[in-house]
Amino acid sequence: MSFTIEKKLQGTLGRAGRLTTEHGVIQTPAFATVGTKATVKALTPVQIAEAGAEVVLANTYHLYLEPGEGLIEEGGGLGRFMGWKGPTMTDSGGFQVFSLGSAFGNKINKFSGHRVSNILEEQRTPLVTIDEDGVTFKSYKDGSEHRFTPERSIEIQHAIGADIIFAFDECTSPDAPKEYQREAMERTHRWASRCLGRHRELQVQSLKLKVGEKKHQQLFGIVQGGRHEDLRKESAKAIGKMEFDGFGIGGSFDKEDMGNAVRWVNELLPEEKPRHLLGIGDPVDLFDAVENGCDLFDCVAPTRQARTGSLYTQHGRFNIENAQYRNDFSPIEEGCGCYTCLHFTKAYLAHLFRSGEILANTLASIHNVYFIVQLVKKMRQWILEGTFLEHKKQFLASYKK
Secondary structure, rough: OOEEEEEOOOOOOOEEEEEOOOEEEEEHHHEEEEEEOOOOOOOOOOOOOOOOOOOEEEEEEHHHHOOHHHHHOOEEEEEEEEHHOOOOOEEHHHHHHHOOOOOOOEEOOOOOOOOOOHHHHOOOOOOOOOOOEEEEOOOOOOOOOOEEEEHHHHHHHHHHHOOOOEOOOOOOOOOHHHHHHHHHHHHHHHHHHHHHHHHHHHHHOOOOOOOOOOOOOEEEEEEEEOOOHOOOOOOHHHHHOOOEEEEEOOOOOOHHHHHHHHHHHHHHOOOOOOOOEEEOOOHHHHHHHHHHHOOOEOHHHHHHHOOOOEOOOOOOEOOOOHHHOOOOOOOOOOOOOOHHHHHHHHHHHHHHHOOOHHHHHHHHHHHHHHHHHHHHHHHHHHHHHHOOHHHHHHHHHHEOO
8 A cells, every 4th residue: 555646736735646555546636435324325336436436435433323334344344345346435433423413402413414313302412422532422313322432433444444544533613612622632632542553453453364464454644623723733743743644634624714724734744645635525625625735535515415406517506406407408517428418408307306206316416426526637637737726727717606
C-alpha cells in the first residue's frame, strides 16, 4: 500500500496522486461514493463502477447496528459482502454516534435532521453519554443501549474489512463553545493514540496471517478543532506526528471559510500522506478543497438529492418535478455521458418522479453520482495539465448554487 504524488498544482497545496490499496488504485483527487449500509442507495455495484467511481465508503455505526460486523466478516468482508470489487473505506462511526445521539427524544434530531424512533421520543432522555474511555449511546432504531470505545470502533472496522479505516473521534456540534471544542479535540487526540495501538495489535493477531505480516488496512487519523484556526493547527500538528497512514479532516467549520480551514490543516500535515475531507460533496466546496490539498472526499448529497429530484448540471442544480420539465425532451445535461442522459429525457424523469416510480431514484442517482465523480476526475486531469485554476474560474462563473 502506498501513496505517491504525481504532480503538484503550482502556487497552491493541490496535487494529483495515486493511492494503492489491496483492492485497486485510487487516482486522486477522488470522490468516494457513500454506501452507508453497504449499499449506494438505488444503485448496483455495476452502475457505481460505470459512473466512474473507484472507491465506496460505508458507515461503521449503521453496519454495527445492522446486520452486525460479524455477519459481514463471515461474508468475506465489506467488498465481497456488497459485491463491490474496488477499494472500500469505513468511517469510525463517531459522527453518527454524536449526531444521532444529540437528540433529546425529539421527533427530528436538530443536529442531523434524522428522525428518531417513537421509543426514543417517549423516553425523552439524552441518547449519548461521553466519558474519557468512550461513548455510551442508544440506537436510533429501537432505543437499545450500546457502547463504543476507540478500541471497539477499530475492532468493528477490522471485522468489516475495508481497505481504509478511520480513528474514532469526538465530533462536536458547530454551536459548541470553544472551550468544549478544545476538550473534545484533546480527547480525540488521546483516542487516536489508542486507536493506533489497537490497530497494530489486530494487524498481527489475525490467525489468517503469518508471523510478522500485517492486515492490509490503512488507518487514518482525524483532525478536529471546529472553526477555530488555533485549534485546527494544534490538532493537525498532534495528529500529524502520529504514525497514521493518512488523515481525515472532520468536524464543524464555517462553510464560507472552508477553504481556509482546510489550508490551515494541510499546510501542517505530512505532505507524503493522503488527506480525506469528510462529508463534503458540494461542487464549489470540492474545488476549494482540492486547491487546498485534499485528496479524497465523501458525501451522501449526490444520491440523497437525487431521490428528491434535485439534479446536478454545470449550471447548477434544478428540480426535475418543476412544471417546465413535463414536456422537455432533452437530457438532464447536453453532453453528459451518464447512462441516464444517453437514454432518457427530462420529460421521462419528470413522469417517473410524479408517478412515484422506483426507477426515478435509480436514474437520478446515476446522473448525480456520475456528475460529481467525473467532476473530481476532471480536477485531477486539470492539475496534471496545469489548467486547474483556469477551469475552476470558468466552472464557478456558470455554476449557480
